[in-house]
Amino acid sequence: MTESGLRAPEPRSSDGATLSLSWPAGRRLLWCMAWLALLVALAEVLARTAVVRAHLPAPSFGVANRQFELQWARLEAFVAEEGQPNCIFIGSSQVLRGIDPLVFEAAYRQKTGQDLRCFTFGVRGFDPDNSYEAARLVLQEYHPRLLIFGTDIPSYSTERADAVRGALGSHAWVRYRLGEPVVEGWLIDHSAALRAYLPLRFWFRASFDEQQAEAERFDTQITREGFGRLDHNSPVIGEPPQPGDSQEALFDILRDYTISGDQLASLENILALRSRQQVVIVEMPLHPTFFYFFGNGRADYDRGLQVVRAKIRPTQVEFIETTDLHLIADSGWANRNHLNTQGASVFSQWLGARMAELALSGRLPSIAEHGTP
């Protein structure tokens, strides 16, 4: 420690520039950039090679919801094989498990004689907010004539909204595809190597193997049209849920049911899409014993339904309600809010017929032709 160091005179600008490089400079950086270019090019070539691709999991866009990515991959494959869909069902896992496009198309054809190409884009955990972001993506890419949003009243719960809201819209790739200038999103969109790597990014986490297995299991349940088959049914479906029930977490979410203003705003956003595309809202069915999860039972549910109905009514958007139809027998439920394959078949047939009636009555323009109405 020196005193002189503290008392040295102030240097003057005439002492010369701080940055004093001698040339050639930066050869390490040049080498680095050359190597980077080579390595990236090599990775891109490998990622686009069929043999390598066959050994890799489905590509990822870096979105936290793996089911969304798998559904998106299904949709891209569907479009590649069949062309752009006329109608897309969008919503949560209730839509995924509850609407079989093939059955829907058959029922519609039977009444109208018109062929449709439909795709189910349901994703677990998708609340109105995520559904709106997904709808924007789907509309922008594939311009279906009809967007059917399968809504479920529990998803408007403030408790649930706080847990999952905003997940999809914040991801770089989604933002880029929706038109924001996001460098990372651009990279993901243009780099097959990066998309091939991204599913492996959690390799070091203990939960990776389990999540990977779950994704693979999920993938095998999804049909070409995006419908998620569930072939089991719940043996306790007729009994009111008790603590210890496999869905008991719903007690916590719905006990003090309040309606999230943010989720209602997202519903309004979905309704606003009618200026670009035909929009229909469908209330996804719940088993009557589901209402026991609400603190005030059916009264809470009806209150939520009334608020949703009040939002939709002024917009002239068709709202197909299902609460009191009791369409599905107990054998058609995988659990209290998800239909199994049998229940989905019944519901899809009913929905196809209902949509056909709307089309025939002129309340819904024809959806058989692709393109903006």
Add this chain to the structure above:
Amino acid sequence: MTVTSLNFAAFVLVLLAAYYLVPHRAQNPLLLVASYVFCALLGWEFLGVLLLVTLAAFVSAYGVVAGRRARRVWLALGITVQLGALAFFKYSDYFLPQAFKLLHLLHIPTPDAGLALLLPIGLSFYTLQAISYLVDIYQGKSKPAANPLHFALYMAYFPRLIAGPIERAGTFMAQLNRPRRVKNASIARGLGLITLGLTRKILVAEILRPMATTHPFHVPTDYSGPQLIAALIAYALFVYNDFAGYTSLMRGVSSLFGIELSSNFNLPFFSRNFTELWTRWHISLSTWLRDYIYYPLSRALLRRDPGGRRLITVLVPPLVTLAASGLWHGATLNMLAWGAINGVFVAGERLISLARPASPPDKRPRLQQWLGRAVVVPLVLLALVPFEATLPQAWAYWRGLLVWTSTALPDARYLAPVALGCLVDWAQYLSREELFFIKWPRWLQGLLLALALLAVFLITRAGTQGPFVYQEF
């Protein structure tokens, strides 16, 4: 703004461009403003604390010089302000609940909890700097800073604000007084340190974080003996690479500005005895503790025991110094235990050397040096358990290491970051160079840099990073 983010990189690049463009006399003010902006970006209230602490130290230093008879009072006042700030922000949430418990026993009504204050970023580090500055002036080793701006920059300099290194005023401010020249070699060295820092932080520490932190230490009974051993090794490498990575990164950034910061680590896991370990681990703190606690205490004891043969003279300085180190890390019994255990190791070593004086580690036969490492490293790792666990948890952890209830093996994936961390240290050990790659051919250095950048980019796709461990002390 984390220092491994693109935002920080942009902040540094913009600042560098301005720094190289402005005349020398404007560079220090520019760095000071940038440092305050950086601090405010981390939390504007932190800036207020930093300014107050800086002002108090600056004024006290002039009091120490001008006070003549009141020098001691000014010194005490200056140190009290620094320690007071530390106690208020860092320790109140530990001591107040304890005090409340006592008052409660006396049926005196008290609040339920402490103040729940947010610890200002870097407070633990810059208050030690201020104390060393005051003590050095008091002891006549240096004079107060002539330029308040230089002192303010000494306290706030952004590459060392978050977690050190703890610099000495004389060394640091001497650099501020000199015109700076950043040449090719400085840039290469700076980029090399940044590469090394990112490698340690992102490719080793961040990958180890999920395995290394919390659960095995908090519920050791859920894990088998091999898993506990693996978790302890992972934790040690995690803490080391996290902190060493941060230090390398910031030293690299600083050298781009032509200002050299102290090294904080020098292959600590190659230490051949416990005394040597504390010259290799968190060097700037260890040196501070040595100069301002260990030496004064030893000198005071030696005055009463000139031969230095009494047990108290041998045992007390290392025990007190390392216990203080523990308390600096956190006012908890487990941190105190961590410090005390390490103090016992050093004191024990001193005791043995009284009976049989040992030659310096470098002079010992090679085998003996490796035997030393084989003893020091496992014991230091065992002592590390209370660094993360409470005392009952630490006890259960140590029991779990000895009594294996199962032989379930740890997750083999963690061998990759462990191997990488060991490889970096091994390369440094063999080459005797911190930047072991700096003499490699340029094409090979370019390849290493490219691989490191790619790996860092890919690993960070997994999501948000955790904070630096020492940022929280």
